Amino acid sequence: MTEQLDPADLALAATEEMDGAIFVTTMSSIGLIDAVPGDRLVFPAVAMMGAASTFGLGLAMAQPDRDVVVLDGDGSLLMELGSLVTIADASPANLVHVILNNGVWFHGTADLPVPGRGEADFCALATAAGYRATFRVRTAAELRTVLRCARAAARTGPVLVDVPVRSITGKAWGVDNPQPVLPDPYFSQAARGAARLAKHLEAKGPTSS
Amino acid sequence: MSRATPVVGESPTGPWAGGPLHAAALAELLVEEGVDHAVSVPDWVQLPLYRYLQQPGSGVRVVPCCAEDEAIAVAAGLTVGGRTPVVLLQNQGLYAAVNNVRAIALDSEIPLVLVVGQFGREPENAGRATRTSRRRIVSLLPKLLDALEIPWREVHGAEDLEAVTWAFRERAEGRTAAVVLAETMSWEGVS
Numbered sequence: 001m002t003e004q005l006d007p008a009d010l011a012l013a014a015t016e017e018m019d020g021a022i023f024v025t026t027m028s029s030i031g032l033i034d035a036v037p038g039d040r041l042v043f044p045a046v047a048m049m050g051a052a053s054t055f056g057l058g059l060a061m062a063q064p065d066r067d068v069v070v071l072d073g074d075g076s077l078l079m080e081l082g083s084l085v086t087i088a089d090a091s092p093a094n095l096v097h098v099i100l101n102n103g104v105w106f107h108g109t110a111d112l113p114v115p116g117r118g119e120a121d122f123c124a125l126a127t128a129a130g131y132r133a134t135f136r137v138r139t140a141a142e143l144r145t146v147l148r149c150a151r152a153a154a155r156t157g158p159v160l161v162d163v164p165v166r167s168i169t170g171k172a173w174g175v176d177n178p179q180p181v182l183p184d185p186y187f188s189q190a191a192r193g194a195a196r197l198a199k200h201l202e203a204k205g206p207t208s209s
Numbered sequence: 210m211s212r213a214t215p216v217v218g219e220s221p222t223g224p225w226a227g228g229p230l231h232a233a234a235l236a237e238l239l240v241e242e243g244v245d246h247a248v249s250v251p252d253w254v255q256l257p258l259y260r261y262l263q264q265p266g267s268g269v270r271v272v273p274c275c276a277e278d279e280a281i282a283v284a285a286g287l288t289v290g291g292r293t294p295v296v297l298l299q300n301q302g303l304y305a306a307v308n309n310v311r312a313i314a315l316d317s318e319i320p321l322v323l324v325v326g327q328f329g330r331e332p333e334n335a336g337r338a339t340r341t342s343r344r345r346i347v348s349l350l351p352k353l354l355d356a357l358e359i360p361w362r363e364v365h366g367a368e369d370l371e372a373v374t375w376a377f378r379e380r381a382e383g384r385t386a387a388v389v390l391a392e393t394m395s396w397e398g399v400s
Contacts, residue, residue: 024286043286043289046312046316047312047316048282048308048309048312048313048317050278051278051279051281051282051285051309051312051313052282053282054274054279054280054282054283054286055282055283055285055286055313056286057282057283057286058248058282058283058284058285058286058287058288058289058290058292058294059286059287059289059290060286061246061270061272061283061286061287061290061292062286062287062288062289062290062291062292063290063291080276080278080279080282082274082275082276082279083275083279085275086273086274086275086279086283089273090272187316188316190312190313190316190317191316191317191318191319194285194289194317194318194319195318197289198288198289198290198291201289201290201291202291
């Protein structure tokens with residue numbers, strides 16, 4: 001029986017077990033990682049749903065001496081599913097592709113079902129695409145062990161970790177609770193993240209290619 | 210100078226004052242500009258360039274992508290990571306990738322250089338302004354780029370190669386995206 005994990009626990013475990021890595025976040029993982037105390041290298045892929053995985057590939061190729069962890073969503077990956085093949089073809093030896101698999105879009109507020117919910121097998125898709133290894137987290141107790149194994153396995157090629165997570169509980173949008181107006185800073189956080197990350201990496205100097 | 214009309218089915222060789230654009234010359238210029246990765250979904254017009262870049266020792270790693278929106282994101286990651294990619298697409302591909310171009314080059318302010326092949330250009334339009342093509346696949350592209358406020362230049366033949374230098378100058382100044390529209394490309398010098 002597969003357990004649905006608390007996504008906040010995943011975020012905490014990922015930051016601790018993948019210490020020193022560059023994180024690429026998107027959708028719900030942006031807020032989850034931001035909520036974990038500490039300073040780390042993050043690019044928030046805001047308003048580019050589907051692009052996190054291939055942005056992570058570019059970073060991984062550019063920075064082969066660093067681990068890159070993409071905290072993707074099931075719905076986000078489905079938007080650029082071909083990226084599995086693109087990533088496997090490029091075969092970076094430093095990319096861990098984590099799927100926060102909650103089966104819905106707009107978790108906790110609309111919970112619209114993602115196509116293939118509960119049926120689409122991301123591990124099988126990644127294996128068929130050519131990923132070097134895949135892992136499915138079945139219980140909270142094994143989460144950190146799986147993340148450590150995935151990081152080690154990524155030394156030989158891209159790996160995918162499928163993590164079933166609970167939809168975050170929230171107040172459903174509706175007549176009495178419409179969708180909020182998103183402020184300007186929401187749409188500029190990717191630019192701030194890109195500038196901060198580029199500046200940090202430039203200061204550290206080039207890595208081997 | 211009068212411009213001859215290329216015959217459909219033959220390699221166009223005549224209507225450009227400085228001769229056709231040679232893929233080898235373009236590739237050498239890309240390397241001079243520091244390009245280390247060519248991220249791409251293949252384009253009909255730029256086939257000689259791919260052939261050249263895939264040769265051992267070209268100095269450029271070709272990164273094939275399954276879709277053009279992926280190519281934009283891969284190039285963005287490379288750029289933030291300190292590399293110098295060029296994105297090679299077809300006009301149809303740019304149409305398909307508009308949201309990532311908006312999100313990455315415009316809203317995320319990650320500068321990219323795109324070379325976009327003008328697939329489907331009718332022979333009568335060779336050497337003329339892209340927007341005057343009678344085919345929408347060709348003529349809509351500059352209008353789209355203008356709407357996105359993305360600067361672009363056309364490369365009809367060898368005499369227009371400076372547009373590539375211009376694009377990388379734009380990149381160095383952090384200007385969102387700069388697009389070079391490639392009309393045709395010669396196989397000469399490509400084995």
